[in-house]
Amino acid sequence: MDILRFASLAKLLPLSNEQLVQIAPYASERIIPTGRRLLLDGPFAQELVLIAAGRGVVRCAGETVDHVGPGDVFGELGAARPPYDTASVIALTELQLVVFSARSIRSLRSAAPATVAALVAACAPEPVAGVAEQPAPALALVRSAA
DSSP states (O other): OOHHHHTTTTGGGOOHHHHHHHGGGGOOOEEEEOOEEEEETTTTTTTEEEEEEEEEEEEEETEEEEEEEEEHHHHHHHHHHHHHHTTTEESSSSSEHHHHHEEHHHHHHHHHHHHHHHHHHHSOOOOOOTTTTOOOOOOOEEHHHH
């Protein structure tokens, strides 16, 4: 992935330039077209996904339960377990996703374990001020439902 584009992701601002250079080759970019439905869990269930651009709505049992957009992070490798295992995401606009596969994370961990720790920490849900240990609205990883 292009290092300049990668460095512009707000979630990754806490990482040093050296760490960004280390993790950029392990990231891939996926574009999800407007209107595409993404199913939570599935073939990509061992990944970490950052939304670089676009908006989506999370639906569970026919009800809207959340919205996702730039800066949101989800996936099995994320810091929080998914509360919406049976949900789907509908891309309201084109979604640009930055994806780290489990294999990429394992390779990076063997080469630079501190960098993986920094990546996971940067992608952790931010606590809400004044709320003690609130469960984060993280989502499971997605697969496209054509």
